Amino acid sequence: MAGTATHHGIPLRSGSGLSYRFDPGALGFELLPTGGPDWMARYEVLHTPEDLRRWVGQSRLDPTPEPEIGAEDVPAARALRDALWRIGLARVAGEGPADADLATLNAAAARPPLVPVIGQDGAAGWAAPATGAQVLSTVARDAIAVLTGPYADRIRICSGDNCALMYVDTSRPGRRRWCAMENCGNRHKVRAHRARQSGE
Numbered sequence: 339m340a341g342t343a344t345h346h347g348i349p350l351r352s353g354s355g356l357s358y359r360f361d362p363g364a365l366g367f368e369l370l371p372t373g374g375p376d377w378m379a380r381y382e383v384l385h386t387p388e389d390l391r392r393w394v395g396q397s398r399l400d401p402t403p404e405p406e407i408g409a410e411d412v413p414a415a416r417a418l419r420d421a422l423w424r425i426g427l428a429r430v431a432g433e434g435p436a437d438a439d440l441a442t443l444n445a446a447a448a449r450p451p452l453v454p455v456i457g458q459d460g461a462a463g464w465a466a467p468a469t470g471a472q473v474l475s476t477v478a479r480d481a482i483a484v485l486t487g488p489y490a491d492r493i494r495i496c497s498g499d500n501c502a503l504m505y506v507d508t509s510r511p512g513r514r515r516w517c518a519m520e521n522c523g524n525r526h527k528v529r530a531h532r533a534r535q536s537g538e
């Protein structure tokens with residue numbers, strides 16, 4: 339659900355200025371690279387309703403109809419995202435999530451979600467009007483499905499140096515190590531190559 343064949347991940351820029359796309363494996367985790375709690379607040383990109391609308395366009399959600407996003411949806415999106423970060427980090431650490439974070443996630447999911455529709459051409463879309471709360475509910479429901487589903491133990495942090503991106507490893511062998519091959523994967527390859535050349 340909520341997937342499109344054309345989706346290739348959220349556009350990001352690495353610390354060294356490289357543009358690449360990051361596919362965290364599930365809609366519910368696509369909010370994470372927009373910022374986060376604690377030290378991640380310096381990477382915040384959700385400041386205005388327009389910022390949230392842009393994220394919808396970058397996500398695997400079908401962006402049509404364009405959701406009616408209000409000012410109140412921005413702090414709600416940040417709160418949901420930060421709760422998801424903490425729940426995911428707890429899961430990675432083998433710890434239980436905080437009650438407050440589960441409450442935030444469950445409250446978002448309790449709102450009515452986007453309603454899928456099929457068009458004359460067989461293409462999927464959403465019933466109009468679509469609201470910000472519906473978008474966040476759909477994200478929260480997807481996150482719950484991941485956290486309780488077959489990939490619940492496949493939540494990982496990128497193995498790259500100084501990379502904290504979180505994803506769900508939905509690969510068949512379950513050995514995904516990187517946020518993106520063209521970012522941390524390649525940097526690792528280059529470093530391993532140099533280490534071999536210098537005989538380390």
Ligand SMILES: [Zn+2]
Pocket residue numbers: 496497498501502503516517518521522
């Ligand atoms: Zn990475």
